Amino acid sequence: MNFEKKKMSLVAKISASIMVLGVGLMGVLPSVVPNIGMVNAEKIKINNRNSNIFYCSQTKTLTVPTIRNNDVLDIDDNIKSEVENIVISEQTTIIPAYAFENCAQLTNITIPSNVTSIGCYAFYGCSKLNNIIIPDNVTSIRKYAFDGCRGLTSITIPTSVTSIGDGAFYNCSKLNNIIIPDSVTSIGSFAFYNCSKLNNIIIPNSVTSIWNCAFFGCSNLTDIKLPNSVPIRMIKNALADFDRCSNFNNNKTHRYNAQPPDGEILQQSLLG
Numbered sequence: 001m002n003f004e005k006k007k008m009s010l011v012a013k014i015s016a017s018i019m020v021l022g023v024g025l026m027g028v029l030p031s032v033v034p035n036i037g038m039v040n041a042e043k044i045k046i047n048n049r050n051s052n053i054f055y056c057s058q059t060k061t062l063t064v065p066t067i068r069n070n071d072v073l074d075i076d077d078n079i080k081s082e083v084e085n086i087v088i089s090e091q092t093t094i095i096p097a098y099a100f101e102n103c104a105q106l107t108n109i110t111i112p113s114n115v116t117s118i119g120c121y122a123f124y125g126c127s128k129l130n131n132i133i134i135p136d137n138v139t140s141i142r143k144y145a146f147d148g149c150r151g152l153t154s155i156t157i158p159t160s161v162t163s164i165g166d167g168a169f170y171n172c173s174k175l176n177n178i179i180i181p182d183s184v185t186s187i188g189s190f191a192f193y194n195c196s197k198l199n200n201i202i203i204p205n206s207v208t209s210i211w212n213c214a215f216f217g218c219s220n221l222t223d224i225k226l227p228n229s230v231p232i233r234m235i236k237n238a239l240a241d242f243d244r245c246s247n248f249n250n251n252k253t254h255r256y257n258a259q260p261p262d263g264e265i266l267q268q269s270l271l272g
Helices: 002-021 028-032 232-238
Strands: 044-046 054-056 061-064 073-075 085-088 154-156 177-179 200-202 223-227 253-256
Parallel strands (some): 061 085, 223 253
Antiparallel strands (some): 044 073, 054 061
């Protein structure tokens, strides 16, 4: 009897190990090993139908097959509350709106290279997400996509992105470094609202519009460099209620020509 118990225990340990190694096999895994800690698609659906999606409660890993344009991903709230890792098929082309909202324990996710758009509220409330790489094919970061991602400290936006939506990084309170490429033409309202650790930012020449309160509450912001392509009136609206940016120095708000000589900054107070 003891031998049988040990044998079963060993099988369980081996199966669990295989599950960790094979979690990205998109449907092969459940047919290979026993369903130890596995939840099938009855609680995880694409377009309201059961799909080849699996969640392993032991490794806290969600495995998602291909998501395409207009797909809607629906994950049970109980799974959202505990998932820590998400593996998405490389063929995925879009992160749908609300896809991973309130995955409060999520720490690790890789956005596939074929993704072109990150939907509204896609990572809303993912407060433990501390690093994310936006792939080179993404052209738009939609409104409130990373709202409340309080663990994010830095993010690089690829040169494929043309617009940063309203509230895209709203309340990312630990974000201290962000690079905006010269492909971006528009920064939405409240885009960096309450990014209280952000201390400087350079807006590229390509930007022609910065909407209301884009940098409201950036209390650590000391330096912002702005292109001549953005009207002063629009900049003032973007910096509305600037008393909330308590460290800001008017003398460090700069405008620069499209091709400043030798990188020279042409200084001009914008808020007086």
